[in-house]
Amino acid sequence: MGIIRNIAASLVLLRQSSVKNNHKVIMSRRLHARRTDGVDKNVWVEFTQLAADYKAVNLGQGFPDFSPPQFIQEAFCKAINGGPQMHQYTRAFGHPPLVKSLAKFFSRIVVQDIDPLEDILVTVGAYQALFCAFQGLIDEGDEVIIIEPFFDCYQPMVVMAGGKAVYVPLRPREGSAILSSGDWVLSADELASKITPRTKAIVINTPNNPLGKVYKTEELQMIADLCIKHNLLCFSDEVYEWLTYDGAKHIKIASLPGMWERTVTVGSAGKTFSATGWKVGWAIGSGNIIKYMKTIHQNSVYHCATAAQEAVAHGFEREYELFGTPESYFQQLPTMLHHKRKKLASCLESVGLQPIMPEGGYFMVTDISSVKVDLNDLSTKDELYDFRFVKWLIKEKGLATIPVSAFYSPEHSKEFDKYIRFCFVKVNLTFLTEVVHLKKQLPVCQSFCLCFLLTGGLHAGCCRGHLEKVESERVNLPLM
Amino acid sequence: MSIARQVLNCSRFTCRSAHVTCRKTFTTSQHVMMSRHTHAKRIEGLDKNVWVAFTALAADPSVVNLGQGFPDIPPPSYVKEALAKAASVDRMNQYTRGFGHPSLVKALSQVYGKAYGRQIDPLKEILVTVGGYGSLFSAIQALVEEGDEVIIIEPFFDCYVPMVRMAGGKPVLIPLRLKSGKKTITSADWFLDPDELAGKFNSKTKAIIINTPNNPIGKFVPVFFLQVFTKDELQMIADLCIKHDTLCFSDEVYEWLVYRGHQHVKIATLPGMWDRTVTIGSAGKTFSVTGWKLGWSIGPEQLMKHLQTVMQNSLYTCPTPLQEAVAQGLLLNYELMDQPECYFTSLADELEGKRDRLADIVEEAGMTPVIPEGGYFMLVDVTALNQDLSHMDEDEAYDYKFVKWMIKEKKLAAIPVTAFVGEESTKDFEKYIRLCFIKQDSTLDAARSILKSWTKV
Numbered sequence: 059m060g061i062i063r064n065i066a067a068s069l070v071l072l073r074q075s076s077v078k079n080n081h082k083v084i085m086s087r088r089l090h091a092r093r094t095d096g097v098d099k100n101v102w103v104e105f106t107q108l109a110a111d112y113k114a115v116n117l118g119q120g121f122p123d124f125s126p127p128q129f130i131q132e133a134f135c136k137a138i139n140g141g142p143q144m145h146q147y148t149r150a151f152g153h154p155p156l157v158k159s160l161a162k163f164f165s166r167i168v169v170q171d172i173d174p175l176e177d178i179l180v181t182v183g184a185y186q187a188l189f190c191a192f193q194g195l196i197d198e199g200d201e202v203i204i205i206e207p208f209f210d211c212y213q214p215m216v217v218m219a220g221g222k223a224v225y226v227p228l229r230p231r232e233g234s235a236i237l238s239s240g241d242w243v244l245s246a247d248e249l250a251s252k253i254t255p256r257t258k259a260i261v262i263n264t265p266n267n268p269l270g271k272v273y274k275t276e277e278l279q280m281i282a283d284l285c286i287k288h289n290l291l292c293f294s295d296e297v298y299e300w301l302t303y304d305g306a307k308h309i310k311i312a313s314l315p316g317m318w319e320r321t322v323t324v325g326s327a328g329k330t331f332s333a334t335g336w337k338v339g340w341a342i343g344s345g346n347i348i349k350y351m352k353t354i355h356q357n358s359v360y361h362c363a364t365a366a367q368e369a370v371a372h373g374f375e376r377e378y379e380l381f382g383t384p385e386s387y388f389q390q391l392p393t394m395l396h397h398k399r400k401k402l403a404s405c406l407e408s409v410g411l412q413p414i415m416p417e418g419g420y421f422m423v424t425d426i427s428s429v430k431v432d433l434n435d436l437s438t439k440d441e442l443y444d445f446r447f448v449k450w451l452i453k454e455k456g457l458a459t460i461p462v463s464a465f466y467s468p469e470h471s472k473e474f475d476k477y478i479r480f481c482f483v484k485v486n487l488t489f490l491t492e493v494v495h496l497k498k499q500l501p502v503c504q505s506f507c508l509c510f511l512l513t514g515g516l517h518a519g520c521c522r523g524h525l526e527k528v529e530s531e532r533v534n535l536p537l538m
Numbered sequence: 539m540s541i542a543r544q545v546l547n548c549s550r551f552t553c554r555s556a557h558v559t560c561r562k563t564f565t566t567s568q569h570v571m572m573s574r575h576t577h578a579k580r581i582e583g584l585d586k587n588v589w590v591a592f593t594a595l596a597a598d599p600s601v602v603n604l605g606q607g608f609p610d611i612p613p614p615s616y617v618k619e620a621l622a623k624a625a626s627v628d629r630m631n632q633y634t635r636g637f638g639h640p641s642l643v644k645a646l647s648q649v650y651g652k653a654y655g656r657q658i659d660p661l662k663e664i665l666v667t668v669g670g671y672g673s674l675f676s677a678i679q680a681l682v683e684e685g686d687e688v689i690i691i692e693p694f695f696d697c698y699v700p701m702v703r704m705a706g707g708k709p710v711l712i713p714l715r716l717k718s719g720k721k722t723i724t725s726a727d728w729f730l731d732p733d734e735l736a737g738k739f740n741s742k743t744k745a746i747i748i749n750t751p752n753n754p755i756g757k758f759v760p761v762f763f764l765q766v767f768t769k770d771e772l773q774m775i776a777d778l779c780i781k782h783d784t785l786c787f788s789d790e791v792y793e794w795l796v797y798r799g800h801q802h803v804k805i806a807t808l809p810g811m812w813d814r815t816v817t818i819g820s821a822g823k824t825f826s827v828t829g830w831k832l833g834w835s836i837g838p839e840q841l842m843k844h845l846q847t848v849m850q851n852s853l854y855t856c857p858t859p860l861q862e863a864v865a866q867g868l869l870l871n872y873e874l875m876d877q878p879e880c881y882f883t884s885l886a887d888e889l890e891g892k893r894d895r896l897a898d899i900v901e902e903a904g905m906t907p908v909i910p911e912g913g914y915f916m917l918v919d920v921t922a923l924n925q926d927l928s929h930m931d932e933d934e935a936y937d938y939k940f941v942k943w944m945i946k947e948k949k950l951a952a953i954p955v956t957a958f959v960g961e962e963s964t965k966d967f968e969k970y971i972r973l974c975f976i977k978q979d980s981t982l983d984a985a986r987s988i989l990k991s992w993t994k995v
Contacts, residue, residue, distance in 0.1 A: 150593075
């Protein structure tokens with residue numbers, strides 16, 4: 059083996075001396091770690107790039123196109139202009155004012171005494187909280203149950219931790235028209251059948267991305283019963299917890315009996331305060347579990363940025379005082395998005411698509427199976443239908459969405475390749491004009507007039523002039 | 539760990555005694571649960587951390603903190619202004635490009651293109667991370683696994699060892715050794731024994747981590763090493779990397795903090811090294827904004843793509859407004875490079891004065907400073923003080939005991955240097971403590987008063 063090694067080393071030297079500035083293989087043995095195998099593809103990287111390349115209006119990625127609320131922007135400015143300590147390291151597991159205000163705020167909600175130092179870990183977005191949970195608690199060979207459709211990062215995170223993902227799909231309820239995300243349900247029997255002695259955890263996401271389902275108490279209780287019976291951990295991704303519509307109520311599974319000690323609840327300042335670019339998130343749970351996540355955190359990023367944490371702390375202090383009142387941002391944001399959601403659904407229906415009304419979250423999933431479009435792009439011919447449709451929509455119509463089969467496991471994605479996902483956390487004009495543009499290209503009912511929607515209901519009747527005006531405005535819209 | 543726990547429990551946050559009682563009733567079910575819910579093996583033995591322990595101890599406002607490495611001098615006003623300006627733009631409060639905000643990677647490509655003397659592709663050869671720390675993590679996770687050995691030079695920034703272990707790798711340590719027989723000591727008097735280093739490389743060696751300027755010693759890995767060796771140390775490391783086909787992770791977060799008579803050289807610029815080196819930088823250290831936690835890795839695409847994979851599966855993207863502000867700061871200083879107004883130069887000038895001041899203070903107090911050639915730390919040999927610590931915990935190294943005693947009795951915080959070495963090297967480093975001098979003059983004065991009154995007793 060030593061001789062081979064020497065020859066290999068000599069070959070490397072020879073190659074290097076004769077080749078300049080090429081992407082050459084430098085290692086005669088394996089270069090990258092196995093944990094990065096199979097997790098290099100990423101739907102966001104692919105589609106965000108495509109949207110940027112074609113200057114498409116981006117209704118794909120989930121971020122608002124409006125600013126965070128005034129009070130939080132002011133808090134951030136105040137922090138920036140605060141003393142020099144605002145620009146230096148803070149406490150690694152979470153800035154003291156932030157963990158204090160999170161503990162105070164959420165203790166009231168889960169009716170559990172949350173210790174700010176032991177039971178909370180502040181992370182770089184909810185994304186990193188999930189990473190710490192998987193890395194800290196999932197080992198080689200552990201099975202993790204993921205409910206489909208799922209936020210796509212859960213699967214590669216399980217794989218990178220050496221675990222095995224086991225999937226259980228939400229299915230449309232039999233016998234009824236699928237009008238709402240509430241019509242997609244989990245079968246208790248099917249879920250129970252997926253549990254094995256190797257099952258370590260189950261990941262739930264409520265409100266759900268992409269469907270918008272808000273799990274009801276009885277649904278969570280069913281999951282909780284299985285967690286307790288089989289001694290499982292529960293990772294509960296609740297980043298959209300404040301965004302529920304039509305009276306749907308967000309329930310924290312950690313507040314159910316027997317669940318606090320086995321649940322990691324993940325939250326996000328980005329989604330809470332419409333500031334996704336701040337990348338402040340947290341994990342809340344029993345200190346006995348959080349401590350393992352802290353070890354991952356201290357050996358990966360160690361600290362999170364100070365000033366944004368200070369600002370988020372102020373945000374939660376304010377919301378603690380205003381909780382349940384009309385001035386609370388946690389009331390105002392869902393109220394505003396409630397209307398945008400309705401408008402988008404109407405628009406989509408008017409062009410012949412079948413939206414699934416989300417009970418919560420940022421997104422609306424639409425069934426595209428009734429639309430017949432000639433997808434003649436050869437470069438995508440081996441991909442699933444929704445991927446092809448979305449790419450066509452970006453390239454030909456300048457509208458970016460996300461294909462929903464990206465949120466399914468390889469084994470089930472073919473069953474769910476007729477859905478696309480829209481983000482409706484956008485100001486009116488942006489997405490409506492794009493849908494109008496879409497209307498002009500699809501062979502659907504011509505008689506429905508969109509003027510009503512565009513002008514906020516002031517006019518009725520078909521009006522070519524309106525459509526032309528809107529078309530010219532679309533061209534001048536600010537791009538991503 | 540127990541000391542840290544006690545300190546944390548007595549901290550200014552209220553102990554929730556009711557909560558403690560509630561916890562007791564859960565003990566039985568938790569015990570059953572915990573026997574099943576063990577942590578993942580990758581974190582075994584990695585929970586201890588010198589900072590968690592000592593930051594808590596030094597948090598007492600009456601303690602003069604020369605321990606943890608962060609400035610108490612303000613950052614340049616234009617970076618704060620750039621941040622405030624960025625935060626006022628709607629789009630800057632939302633997600634940006636995962637591998638690095640476009641304006642930042644472009645600015646980095648410009649600044650480092652000049653430093654490397656080559657075109658650096660902003661999209662394929664740069665990754666923006668959560669601090670230099672995040673870059674180390676991404677590189678190690680991407681490129682080190684079970685069965686790999688990684689050479690680490692002692693003393694080392696303490697995270698290298700746990701990060702390598704968490705990735706399943708095996709740290710192989712080699713100490714810097716002190717040349718004997720010198721009166722005033724500088725960081726240049728610590729050297730790497732070439733034969734010893736060569737002996738550490740084998741077929742399992744995946745990478746070597748170098749840190750220049752070094753934390754904690756402040757040593758540069760110099761290009762020309764005039765005294766004993768005819769060959770320079772960086773070239774020596776480079777030759778070994780090429781011969782054994784290993785990677786090099788070069789932690790250069792203190793790259794701009796160079797004192798007179800010394801030069802920072804990037805190992806990636808030596809022949810044959812670009813293709814096998816990941817070089818790490820830090821906005822926090824560059825602009826005195828450690829609390830921004832932004833850093834970057836630069837290297838060839840065939841390495842960087844794997845770091846990008848780790849990034850997209852760990853935290854995906856870094857904060858936007860901070861990246862925009864750092865981009866502005868870099869562009870401004872790019873225009874001023876090689877001029878005295880350039881922050882990269884002016885900060886080094888300012889720190890050189892503080893370095894010399896602290897060295898005087900330390901010497902006055904009867905201790906021996908190791909004058910650093912770069913960075914903002916100084917090692918101090920406390921042997922001459924002959925401090926009796928026999929009343930303290932037997933199990934800890936002398937420097938750990940000394941620092942804890944010094945924080946408690948003298949209200950002056952430092953960091954014990956054996957935190958930066960492996961067990962076998964403890965006896966060679968346990969008479970050293972590390973002081974940070976990127977501090978206001980008033981802080982250094984306060985330290986001086988403490989040390990003066992100390993020696994009087």
